[in-house]
Amino acid sequence: MKHESQRDPTSGSSASTIKRVSKNFASLTIAEGVTRICTLLLFIYIARVLGVTAFGELAFATAVIGFFTFFADFGLTTLGIREIARHKKETDSYGTNILLFQVLFTLFLLILLGVFLPSMPISYTLKVITFFYGLGLIPLALDMSYIFQAHEKMEYVLVGKAANQAAYLILGFALITLFKNVVFVPIAALVSGVGGATVTYVLLTKIINFRLKKPDPKNFKLLIIAAIPFVTSEILIMIYRNIDIIMLQFIKNINEVGFYSAGYKIVNSIIIIIAFVPDSFFPLIAYHFKHDERQFKQYILLFSQTIGLLSIPLAIGGIIYARQILTLLYGSQLVAGADAFKVLLLLVIVLPFKILVASIIIVANKQKHYMISGAIGVILNVTLNIILIPRYGMMGAGIAIVVTETVAGIYLLFNCFELLDYSSDILKKYFLKPTIAAIIMFLIAFTVSNIFIGIPLAALAYFAALYVIKGIPENLVVSPFGIVNLTRDRWRKEKNSPLR
Numbered sequence: 242m243k244h245e246s247q248r249d250p251t252s253g254s255s256a257s258t259i260k261r262v263s264k265n266f267a268s269l270t271i272a273e274g275v276t277r278i279c280t281l282l283l284f285i286y287i288a289r290v291l292g293v294t295a296f297g298e299l300a301f302a303t304a305v306i307g308f309f310t311f312f313a314d315f316g317l318t319t320l321g322i323r324e325i326a327r328h329k330k331e332t333d334s335y336g337t338n339i340l341l342f343q344v345l346f347t348l349f350l351l352i353l354l355g356v357f358l359p360s361m362p363i364s365y366t367l368k369v370i371t372f373f374y375g376l377g378l379i380p381l382a383l384d385m386s387y388i389f390q391a392h393e394k395m396e397y398v399l400v401g402k403a404a405n406q407a408a409y410l411i412l413g414f415a416l417i418t419l420f421k422n423v424v425f426v427p428i429a430a431l432v433s434g435v436g437g438a439t440v441t442y443v444l445l446t447k448i449i450n451f452r453l454k455k456p457d458p459k460n461f462k463l464l465i466i467a468a469i470p471f472v473t474s475e476i477l478i479m480i481y482r483n484i485d486i487i488m489l490q491f492i493k494n495i496n497e498v499g500f501y502s503a504g505y506k507i508v509n510s511i512i513i514i515i516a517f518v519p520d521s522f523f524p525l526i527a528y529h530f531k532h533d534e535r536q537f538k539q540y541i542l543l544f545s546q547t548i549g550l551l552s553i554p555l556a557i558g559g560i561i562y563a564r565q566i567l568t569l570l571y572g573s574q575l576v577a578g579a580d581a582f583k584v585l586l587l588l589v590i591v592l593p594f595k596i597l598v599a600s601i602i603i604v605a606n607k608q609k610h611y612m613i614s615g616a617i618g619v620i621l622n623v624t625l626n627i628i629l630i631p632r633y634g635m636m637g638a639g640i641a642i643v644v645t646e647t648v649a650g651i652y653l654l655f656n657c658f659e660l661l662d663y664s665s666d667i668l669k670k671y672f673l674k675p676t677i678a679a680i681i682m683f684l685i686a687f688t689v690s691n692i693f694i695g696i697p698l699a700a701l702a703y704f705a706a707l708y709v710i711k712g713i714p715e716n717l718v719v720s721p722f723g724i725v726n727l728t729r730d731r732w733r734k735e736k737n738s739p740l741r
Contacts, residue, residue: 272399279406297499304486316471325391326524373427380434405437470608477615481622485638501635504582549671556589584639595650674712
């Protein structure tokens with residue numbers, strides 16, 4: 242049976258394409274928003290009920306399992322999105338081969354984890370927590386939501402994640418309340434993850450008529466070979482993004498990990514939501530890079546400008562109100578991590594830009610540059626952590642990761658200049674006018690100490706400044722449901738349409 246999404250991605254009006262991108266952006270944003278809010282609520286509850294030590298134990302366990310997570314994925318979801326977006330008729334074949342490999346490889350990793358954990362110089366409780374988090378690799382292997390992303394039907398990603406996170410939050414609250422033991426948090430994550438993966442698979446069979454096929458050994462081998470640069474890159478990135486937590490644990494103590502992780506979780510949540518701008522466009526740019534250079538350029542410039550408009554003010558606002566944000570979310574017991582949190586908030590500017598240029602590198606089939614940037618990151622980050630953590634603790638870890646991501650991003654940017662003749666336009670759209678408006682926003686927010694008054698005033702000042710300096714282009718309309726690139730006349734026409 243023919244897949245519903247096998248038609249040419251360029252078919253239909255510009256407005257329909259834009260609406261689809263807007264819907265996809267909204268779906269991914271809401272999906273990750275639900276995920277992050279549920280996780281944050283649960284971790285806030287854990288911090289308040291069980292204390293900073295339990296919070297640090299969870300942070301350490303998730304950092305260790307983070308290494309295994311990217312091994313389990315093997316870079317195949319990114320590759321799968323790119324290839325399915327270009328060849329939708331091969332969805333069943335790609336999906337089957339990817340699922341088979343990820344399940345088999347996950348079983349191997351769980352055996353490896355079982356052998357590795359007993360030799361770690363950590364407490365028995367921490368070993369148990371880490372092992373149960375390791376079992377969470379199983380639902381990750383079963384999760385096939387990337388197929389919906391490739392088919393630009395990301396509202397169904399939202400359905401699967403909502404089911405997963407609702408179960409996780411309810412189970413987590415219930416188990417922590419009943420047993421007052423942090424070990425039950427990864428158990429809740431495992432049960433809810435399997436449920437979410439099951440919901441996603443059922444939706445795939447219903448919505449795009451996905452069917453598991455007999456694996457093709459030849460295609461299976463080619464897929465794995467093609468994924469090697471992706472998995473190598475992701476593993477290197479995962480190493481340098483998690484080594485700080487592990488080094489803090491061994492050089493300092495578990496409480497320092499808890500203070501540091503409190504801010505890092507907030508930063509990661511902001512970054513991931515902003516990153517859904519390029520994620521929403523990724524299937525489109527993967528297709529248009531091969532077929533329509535003009536349209537590819539338009540999409541790249543649009544989402545570079547959009548990311549800049551979001552990331553820069555969020556970082557500056559967070560830095561001003563860092564202490565109040567931590568107190569509001571976690572209570573006073575984790576406010577000691579405020580200075581490290583301020584440093585980490587610089588990642589809200591750096592990382593989305595790096596994701597932007599990495600997306601261009603990937604669709605251009607230049608994965609080797611992405612891999613080299615990961616290698617640079619590992620060498621630089623480990624070196625900086627060895628130097629800075631013994632002396633500055635969590636502040637040193639924060640400085641190390643910000644410097645590392647900045648250097649890796651600059652390396653990717655220089656390679657984008659070689660690929661594209663309009664890379665300077667990307668740089669200008671991302672930084673120039675949003676930075677000018679953010680400086681004005683900073684001056685307003687800095688004079689208002691109350692977060693509930695300061696944030697609305699700062700936001701008003703930011704958008705007013707953008708309007709004055711013409712930082713928001715006329716063809717960019719921001720709505721609660723996404724980001725829509727329409728001419729003013731088309732927007733007015735659609736706004737007044739009886740179909741709306």
